[in-house]
Amino acid sequence: MKNIEMFTTNDGSIGLYDKSLDEVFHSKYGAKTEAFEKFIEPTLIYQEKPVRILDICYGIGYNTKCALKYFANIQEIDCLEINFELVKKSIEFEYDEKINEIIARNLINQDFIKFYIDDARNSIQKLNKKYDIIFHDGFAPHKQSVLWSEDFVLKIASLMHKDSIYCTYNHSKPVLNALDKTGLAIGKTIKDDKTIGVIASFNSDLIKNKYSEIELGELKTKTAITFKDKNLNLSHSEIIENRKKEIEESSLMTLSQYKKRFSL
Secondary structure, eight states: OTTEEEEEOTTSOEEEEETTTTEESSOTTOHHHHHIIIIIGGGGGGSSSOEEEEEESOTTOHHHHHHHHHOSOEEEEEEEESOHHHHHHGGGSSSOHHHHHHHHHHHHHOSSEEEEESOHHHHHTTOOSOEEEEEEOOOOHHHHGGGSOHHHHHHHHTTEEEEEEEEESOOOHHHHHHHHHTTOEEEEEEETTEEEEEEEESOGGGOSSBOOHHHHHGGGSGGGOOOOOTTSOOOHHHHHHHHHHHHHHOOSOOHHHHHHHTTO
16 A cells, blocks of 8 residues: 555554554554444443444444444445445455455445545535434544535535434534534543543534533634535645635634633
């Protein structure tokens, strides 16, 4: 795989490093561990129920594979990934052999796992169904803002019903603001008293650790100005430059000014 290097994460599972972006696909503390703690554990209310899953940025499949391990009644999984070489390679990475066989079989017949190989912004516009669970696991916004724009997040929310659950590792202010603008209730996934990810749903009862009103107030500051990509076709550099200009022209208070109000 061009520009891709493998490394061993702290739980013994394999992670990937993209040299072209200078970015890792998986947390160094453990690729398998991260998949479970950030994407599976927050959605276990669906463990025994029929479930439809959307996996945005499949990569080498840890989130999908983990779902196959823990959910008993998966109806379908739609996987969005731009790099087909990664998808094909995913069946070689360590996991339960039967799960790898399921992935390999679905690469051919796409029985209940379907792969959309394209820019996720294009693929997501082809979807017109509702999902019970959505995993959002793209590179961070400073590397790949195209996957975190307010407009992309709004499209994700349109694929959710009242009790759907959205999960991501990304708790940056612009992404939280984008989620908040959709009307989703947002909360934290927490481990060892630290925020490790975000959970969102239109049903606030499904959110255990909700963001406080003071924390949500931070989303009204310059720091939380969202990435914009109205037609889902701008480049990363265009999105970043447009946001920079918006921040410069904004009359919103800074995050530090806001925190001073509450002695945070």
